[in-house]
Amino acid sequence: MKNLLKAAVVAFAIAPVCVSAGGDPDHVKFPADYAKTFTQYATINRGNQTQVAKLYANDAAIAGYKQGNQDNSGAVIVMEIYTPKKDAEGKPIPGSDGVFEIDSLAAVGVMENRSDWDAAFSKESRTGNWGFALYNPDGSVKSNELNCVQCHTPLQSQDYLFTYQKLVDFVKK
Numbered sequence: 001m002k003n004l005l006k007a008a009v010v011a012f013a014i015a016p017v018c019v020s021a022g023g024d025p026d027h028v029k030f031p032a033d034y035a036k037t038f039t040q041y042a043t044i045n046r047g048n049q050t051q052v053a054k055l056y057a058n059d060a061a062i063a064g065y066k067q068g069n070q071d072n073s074g075a076v077i078v079m080e081i082y083t084p085k086k087d088a089e090g091k092p093i094p095g096s097d098g099v100f101e102i103d104s105l106a107a108v109g110v111m112e113n114r115s116d117w118d119a120a121f122s123k124e125s126r127t128g129n130w131g132f133a134l135y136n137p138d139g140s141v142k143s144n145e146l147n148c149v150q151c152h153t154p155l156q157s158q159d160y161l162f163t164y165q166k167l168v169d170f171v172k173k
């Protein structure tokens with residue numbers, strides 16, 4: 001009995017790692033038409049300096065930030081994560097603007113803001129009204145062990161977005 005209990009505890013502890021741990025694709029869906037309908041607001045080398053990010057915002061996000069509002073329900077932000085081209089030493093090759101030359105699309109991160117999430121989407125799994133999910137380029141769920149909420153939650157003053165200033169500057173143009 002004791003061993004059985006132990007096994008159950010171990011199974012429970014391991015289980016979350018086996019499923020897609022980072023994000024909630026049940027609630028935050030892949031915005032299949034983002035390449036056509038969203039606006040690209042920035043292209044940057046990621047903070048880890050090993051990847052490139054292309055950033056897109058939907059119309060609700062653009063309209064909201066244009067009016068100076070944060071926490072815009074209906075806002076969706078997409079981050080395409082690219083593997084850069086590498087030189088013989090394995091270092092990413094910067095283009096003339098300093099942004100690495102792109103090799104291939106590795107993943108698509110999604111943040112969606114809703115004031116009306118259904119109750120099944122617990123507050124602990126969100127950052128304010130933002131939900132998270134990570135997808136493969138084909139729109140299938142990308143298994144990962146990232147804690148999306150943990151990294152984004154401290155950024156409350158900038159609507160929980162790392163690239164907030166870039167987006168706000170973009171919409172002002």
Ligand code: HEC
Binds near residue numbers: 047055110
């Ligand atoms: C280790 C900290 C960390 C974790 C964990 C993390 N992020 Fe982020 N996220 C960042 C940083 C930093 C940026 C800005 C771009 C960059 O440098 O990578 C960012 C940017 C983003 C953006 C673009 C909007 C913005 O905030 O600028 C999206 C969308 C995003 N992340 C989604 C996710 C999803 C989905 C997950 C979980 C699967 C996740 N993030 C987990 C640190 C994190």
